[in-house]
Amino acid sequence: MKWIIVLLLIVPFALSAQKEIKLKRKYLGKYEGVVPAYSMGSALEVVDVDQTPITVTIGKEFIYTTIGERKLQGTFVIMFEAESYYLLDATMTGQLANERILIYKHGKKISRDGMYPQPLADLKKTRN
Numbered sequence: 001m002k003w004i005i006v007l008l009l010i011v012p013f014a015l016s017a018q019k020e021i022k023l024k025r026k027y028l029g030k031y032e033g034v035v036p037a038y039s040m041g042s043a044l045e046v047v048d049v050d051q052t053p054i055t056v057t058i059g060k061e062f063i064y065t066t067i068g069e070r071k072l073q074g075t076f077v078i079m080f081e082a083e084s085y086y087l088l089d090a091t092m093t094g095q096l097a098n099e100r101i102l103i104y105k106h107g108k109k110i111s112r113d114g115m116y117p118q119p120l121a122d123l124k125k126t127r128n
Contacts, residue, residue: 031056035067053067065099
C-alpha cells in the first residue's frame with residue numbers, strides 16, 4: 001500500500017518535467033509586414049488608425065519589434081511546439097501585456113497577435 005502512495009506522489013512530478021524547446025536557427029531573423037488599419041473606440045469618440053509597417057527580429061534570446069516609429073525590445077519564451085508552428089510569448093520592455101507570436105514551420109512567415117485592439121499581423125521573412 002505504501003508503494004502505491006509513493007508512486008501516486010512521484011509520477012506527477014516526473015510527468016511534469018519537460019525538455020526545453022529551442023528554436024532552430026532557420027526560424028531566427030527579420031520578418032516584415034503590415035498591421036492592418038483598425039478603429040479604437042472610447043466613451044467619447046472613435047479613432048481610426050491607419051495601417052502601419054511592422055518589423056519583428058527574433059534572435060536566440062531576444063526579440064525586437066518596430067511598429068511605425070516605435071521600437072521595442074524584449075525576451076521571449078517558447079510556450080508550445082505543434083506540428084506546424086511554434087508559439088512564443090514575448091515580454092516587451094515598457095509594455096504591460098505580452099505579445100503572442102506564431103512561427104510557422106513552413107513558408108517563412110509569422111503571425112503577431114499584439115495588444116488589443118490591434119489586429120493580427122502576418123509577416124514574411126526577409127533575406128537580411
